[in-house]
Amino acid sequence: MKRSMLSIKNLQARIEEKEILRGINLEVKPGEVHAIMGPNGSGKSTLASVLSGREDYEVTGGDVTFNGKDLLELSPEDRAREGIFLAFQYPVEIPGVSTINFMKTAVNEVREYRGQDPLDAVSFLKLMKEKMKLVEIDESLLKRALNEGFSGGEKKRNEIFQMAMLEPKLAILDETDSGLDIDALRIVANGVNKLKSKDNAVIVVTHYQRLLDYIVPDYVHVLYKGRIVKSGTKELALELEEKGYDWIKAEADAVV
Amino acid sequence: MELKDTILQHYREQTSDVIADVRQDALNTFNQIGFPTIKHEEWKYTNLKQSLTKPYAIQPAATLSKAAIQEVLDTLPKGIFLVFVNGIFQPELSDKNLQGAEVNSFAEKVDVVQRYFGKNLPFTDSMQSLNIAFAQQGTFIRIPKNVSIEAPLFCVFLTDTQTENVFVQPSLFILLEDGAQATIAESYHTIGTNTSFTNLFSHILLQKDAYLDAYKIQNDVVSAVQINTTQLVHESKCTSHTTTITLGGGITRNNLSISLQSEHNEAYLNGLYVTQGTMHVDNHTLVDHAMPNCYSNELYKGILNDTSSGVFNGKIWVRKDAQKTNAFQSNKNVLMSKEASVNTKPQLEIFADDVKCSHGATTGQLDEQALYYLRARGIGEESAKKLLVHAFAFDVVDKIKNSVIKEYLIEALEAKL
Numbered sequence: 001m002k003r004s005m006l007s008i009k010n011l012q013a014r015i016e017e018k019e020i021l022r023g024i025n026l027e028v029k030p031g032e033v034h035a036i037m038g039p040n041g042s043g044k045s046t047l048a049s050v051l052s053g054r055e056d057y058e059v060t061g062g063d064v065t066f067n068g069k070d071l072l073e074l075s076p077e078d079r080a081r082e083g084i085f086l087a088f089q090y091p092v093e094i095p096g097v098s099t100i101n102f103m104k105t106a107v108n109e110v111r112e113y114r115g116q117d118p119l120d121a122v123s124f125l126k127l128m129k130e131k132m133k134l135v136e137i138d139e140s141l142l143k144r145a146l147n148e149g150f151s152g153g154e155k156k157r158n159e160i161f162q163m164a165m166l167e168p169k170l171a172i173l174d175e176t177d178s179g180l181d182i183d184a185l186r187i188v189a190n191g192v193n194k195l196k197s198k199d200n201a202v203i204v205v206t207h208y209q210r211l212l213d214y215i216v217p218d219y220v221h222v223l224y225k226g227r228i229v230k231s232g233t234k235e236l237a238l239e240l241e242e243k244g245y246d247w248i249k250a251e252a253d254a255v256v
Numbered sequence: 257m258e259l260k261d262t263i264l265q266h267y268r269e270q271t272s273d274v275i276a277d278v279r280q281d282a283l284n285t286f287n288q289i290g291f292p293t294i295k296h297e298e299w300k301y302t303n304l305k306q307s308l309t310k311p312y313a314i315q316p317a318a319t320l321s322k323a324a325i326q327e328v329l330d331t332l333p334k335g336i337f338l339v340f341v342n343g344i345f346q347p348e349l350s351d352k353n354l355q356g357a358e359v360n361s362f363a364e365k366v367d368v369v370q371r372y373f374g375k376n377l378p379f380t381d382s383m384q385s386l387n388i389a390f391a392q393q394g395t396f397i398r399i400p401k402n403v404s405i406e407a408p409l410f411c412v413f414l415t416d417t418q419t420e421n422v423f424v425q426p427s428l429f430i431l432l433e434d435g436a437q438a439t440i441a442e443s444y445h446t447i448g449t450n451t452s453f454t455n456l457f458s459h460i461l462l463q464k465d466a467y468l469d470a471y472k473i474q475n476d477v478v479s480a481v482q483i484n485t486t487q488l489v490h491e492s493k494c495t496s497h498t499t500t501i502t503l504g505g506g507i508t509r510n511n512l513s514i515s516l517q518s519e520h521n522e523a524y525l526n527g528l529y530v531t532q533g534t535m536h537v538d539n540h541t542l543v544d545h546a547m548p549n550c551y552s553n554e555l556y557k558g559i560l561n562d563t564s565s566g567v568f569n570g571k572i573w574v575r576k577d578a579q580k581t582n583a584f585q586s587n588k589n590v591l592m593s594k595e596a597s598v599n600t601k602p603q604l605e606i607f608a609d610d611v612k613c614s615h616g617a618t619t620g621q622l623d624e625q626a627l628y629y630l631r632a633r634g635i636g637e638e639s640a641k642k643l644l645v646h647a648f649a650f651d652v653v654d655k656i657k658n659s660v661i662k663e664y665l666i667e668a669l670e671a672k673l
Contacts, residue, residue, distance in 0.1 A: 052632050080634035092629040096647025102630070105643060110634040145647075162633060 002029045004065075005201055006051075006170055011062035012226075013050050020046045022226035023062065028170065031198040035212055035237060036205045038223035039245040044205045045089060047223070048174040051203075052086035053079050067169070080106075081113035083169030087159040087176050094146040099158060100128070102146050103165050110166060131164035135191035153184030160191040171195070172203045177211035189214030209241035224252050259308050259423075260290060263386070266314050272392035274363045278374050282388035289382035298381070301567045301599045302509050302538040307481045310451055312423035315343050315390075320416050320447060325349055328414060328445050333664040335410035335441065338397075342415055343424030343454075345395040356403040357438065362394040362429070369396055373429045373459055376489070378515050378544040378573075383483045387425045387457035394427030399436035399466075408439040408471075408658060413456070417448035417479065428458035432466035432494075439658050441471040444505070446480045451506075454482045462494035469497045469657050475504040475668055478533065485511040490550075492518035497657055500556075501665055502529040502537045503672050513542040516550040516578075527556035528652040530672045531564035531596070538567035543585075545578040548608075552582070557652050558589040559645055559673070560596035568600040572615065576607045585615040590622060590648055645673050 006028040013021040020043045028034055038044050050057050051064065053076030064071040066082060074082065094102070107127075108118040119127065132139060137157050147155050156176055163171055173192065177185055192215050196202065204215055212220075212234060220236040221228045224245075229252040230236065240248070257265075267283055291308055292299040318341035329337055338359060339349040345361065362369045374388045399405060415422050432438060440460075446452040462468055472484065482505055488496055502508050514523045529537040543552045558566045568587045589598045602615040622644050630640035649669060656662040 054628055054632075075637070076628060076631040077634050077636050077640075080632055086632050088629065088632075092623075092625045094623075094626050094629070094644070094647060096650040097643055102633070102635075102643070105639060106630075106633040106635050109636060109639065113634070166634065 002031075004028065005030050005067060007065045009063045011047075011050070011064060012060045013046060013057045014060055015046070015057050020057070020226055021050065024226070024228060026221065026228065028201050028203065030169075030201055032219065033196070033202045033204065033215060033217045035217035035220045036203060036223055037207065037220060037237060037240060039249065040207065042223040043226045044207075044223050045174055048086055048172045048203070048205050051172060052076060052084060077109070078113070080166070081110045085163050085166055085168035085171045087156070087163060087171065087173045089175040089178060091147050091155040091159055093148045093150075095148050097146045098144065099142040099146050099161075103128070103162060106162070107165055127165065131161060134194050135160045135164050136187050137161045152179035153181065156180055156184065156188050157191070160188050164191065164195055167195075168200065170201050170203065172205065174205045175207065176204070177206055177208060185211065186214060209237045212237045222248050224249060227252075259312065262312070262314060267389060270392065272363075274366055274392040275370050275373065278370070279389050279391060282374065282385040285380060285385040286382050286389055289385070292382055298540065298569070301565075302507065302536065304481070304507070307451065307453060307507060310421050312421045312451075312453060314423050315425065316422060318342050318344065318346060318416070320414060322349065324447060325414060329412065332410060332412065332443060333408070333660040335408040335660075336405075338395075338409060338411045340395075340411060340413045340426055342422060343413070343426040344393050354409075355405050355407060356400065357405055357409055358398040358400065360396045360398075362391065362396055362427070365396045368431070369394070369429055372431070372461055377459070377487045378513055378542060381485065381511060383455050384457050384485045384511070387427055387455050387485070390425050391427035391457075394429060397428065397430045397440070399432045399438045401433040402435040404437040405439070408441045408661060411440070411442045413442065413444045413454065415446050415452040415454060415480075417446055417450035417452050419448070419450070421451040421453070423453045423455075425455045425457070430458060430460040432460070432462045432468055434464045435466065436463075437467040439469040439471075439661075441473060441661060443473040444476050444480065444482060446477050449479060451479045451481060454480070454484070456482065457485045458487075460486065460488045461491070462489065462496060463491045464493055466494045468495070470499070471658070471661055472500045472510065473665065473668075474500075474502040474508055477504065478506040478535070480505045481507045483509045483511075487513050487515070488523075489515045489517060490521040490523065493520045495522045497524045497655075498526065499656055500527040500539065502531070503668055505535065505537075507536045509538040509540070511540045513544065514552065515544045516546060516552070518547050519549045521550045523550075523552040524655070525552070525554040525556070526652050526655050528649055528669075529558045529566055530649070530669065531558070531566060532561040532672070533564060534562070535564040536566070538569075540567075540569045542571045542573070543583060545572070545574045545581045545583060547577055548579045548581065550578065550581055552584070554585040555652060555655070556587045557649060558587075558598055559592060559649060560589065560598055561592045563593070563595040565596065566598040568598070568617070569603070570601070570615070571603040571605070572613065574606040574608050574611050574613065578608045579610045581608060581611040581613065583611070583613045587617040588648070589619040590645070591619065592622070592645075642673060649673070
């Protein structure tokens with residue numbers, strides 16, 4: 001049996017005084033795709049943010065190990081360098097920094113952490129062209145200031161491009177489908193699928209089932225009030241699509 | 257003896273009759289107002305008291321060796337060098353080939369200087385008056401009609417403080433005649449560890465269709481105090497780009513006033529200040545739209561570190577006759593430490609009714625969201641901050657027209673960020 005890549009045990013977190021995660025347990029192995037679903041306010045995005053190291057959240061209990069390392073001890077940049085990638089729900093606009101320049105800095109800092117030499121301009125350009133093709137993004141977009149004035153679809157595509165450039169071991173897609181029309185959704189999902197391998201894993205955080213038509217999960221977990229209250233296979237997602245979340249809420253609330 | 261008395265005594269002892277009337281008027285004005293204090297509204301946040309209570313040698317004779325001067329010139333971008341030592345122009349140390357420009361002392365061109373210098377300006381300030389009162393050794397730079405000068409005319413101001421505190425007052429009158437085009441840069445260098453106090457005044461007159469690209473590059477040592485006043489007058493259909501970059505010096509006060517006296521003038525004002533330690537930088541700008549159909553666009557940005565402080569005060573006047581004015585102004589600041597501070601005050605005074613004007617000022621810290629986003633991609637906190645600071649400064653640097661100066665400034669900026 002394969003070892004877990006990511007192991008989350010009884011993870012609890014809060015923002016200011018508000019408890020959001022109340023004991024999450026999750027095991028993710030290489031090659032797997034996990035979907036985290038749940039109603040609004042259940043803690044899905046918080047889980048994604050806590051895993052990537054966002055400092056607004058305070059972890060109050062539990063453990064997270066990533067390839068044997070204590071993830072919670074690492075800075076956001078070291079988590080990224082270890083191979084965690086968060087595709088943001090709301091990618092930040094940064095005027096004055098081009099995507100190309102930003103990615104060059106990121107790729108080379110990650111390489112340095114891994115003891116590799118920095119890429120020279122030619123090799124970087126080559127890598128970039130290759131990944132651009134893979135995720136169907138235009139070079140003119142990458143020359144512009146990072147996400148500035150990008151449409152929703154362009155921003156999400158840029159996230160997937162960055163993911164392709166950084167080749168993470170674990171990609172966490174935080175509501176990547178929000179604000180996308182069906183064509184943009186397909187392009188984004190195609191990009192993710194092309195990057196999938198037996199050695200990496202994906203966590204798809206989503207409210208809706210439709211993204212899972214394109215990125216097919218091995219497991220589906222339902223998050224409610226900061227806990228995973230139900231896990232299953234992709235059929236669970238279809239059931240949620242059909243019946244909504246109320247029956248899960250009722251089930252979970254009955255237990256508590 | 258108080259500095260004011262020392263200066264007045266100097267005035268009585270000098271015997272020059274160059275522009276004597278203008279100078280006497282200016283002295284009277286200075287005498288009335290005295291040195292600025294924080295009680296003067298325009299000087300509320302810049303306190304000169306400590307700098308003014310020191311003893312100074314008033315504009316002592318030049319002593320710097322040629323080699324010492326060359327050492328400074330070697331650090332600057334290529335240009336036509338005009339060297340000033342302790343406030344006075346030094347023709348023998350300056351470039352001889354002026355590519356069509358003419359440089360003379362006020363005494364040599366007293367008629368022209370007499371006609372224009374220090375006249376018809378939108379405001380007076382006691383430091384400007386003090387400078388004019390002692391402008392008998394001023395320098396007149398003329399770009400004749402339709403002459404276009406490619407290389408930057410680089411005014412390099414050196415002050416020798418190796419043996420004592422030194423007070424200097426360079427005076428410039430710069431005339432760009434009809435259709436003339438030039439790039440004029442200034443940089444300031446204190447040699448020695450004692451205090452240099454520079455009270456510089458330059459009066460620039462652009463005649464019809466003239467084009468000026470002007471730079472102030474302030475990257476001096478902390479023992480440098482500088483009051484730098486520029487009055488730039490556009491006659492008609494002129495364009496000016498002014499770039500004021502402050503990266504060093506102890507106390508720096510820049511007064512930049514641009515007067516648009518006839519129709520179809522364009523003025524672009526760009527400024528950047530990056531401060532550290534206990535530096536204090538004060539930028540006061542005034543754009544005076546006196547006549548219709550003129551355009552002005554101003555962008556000043558500040559990055560303040562440590563316990564340094566900054567001031568931005570930007571005034572736009574749109575007078576009654578200045579219909580169809582377009583005037584824009586923006587000041588943005590980033591505070592990099594809890595102890596750094598900035599006082600920013602945009603002022604718009606509009607007396608015409610058919611104009612487009614806007615102004616805005618922001619002061620904040622680096623965007624936490626942006627910082628997290630960069631770090632989540634594997635960029636370390638320090639490099640992420642650096643990237644964001646660069647991005648913040650970028651649009652001012654990007655507006656620099658002269659590529660040689662731009663390259664030089666990017667490098668100087670790089671060393672400070």
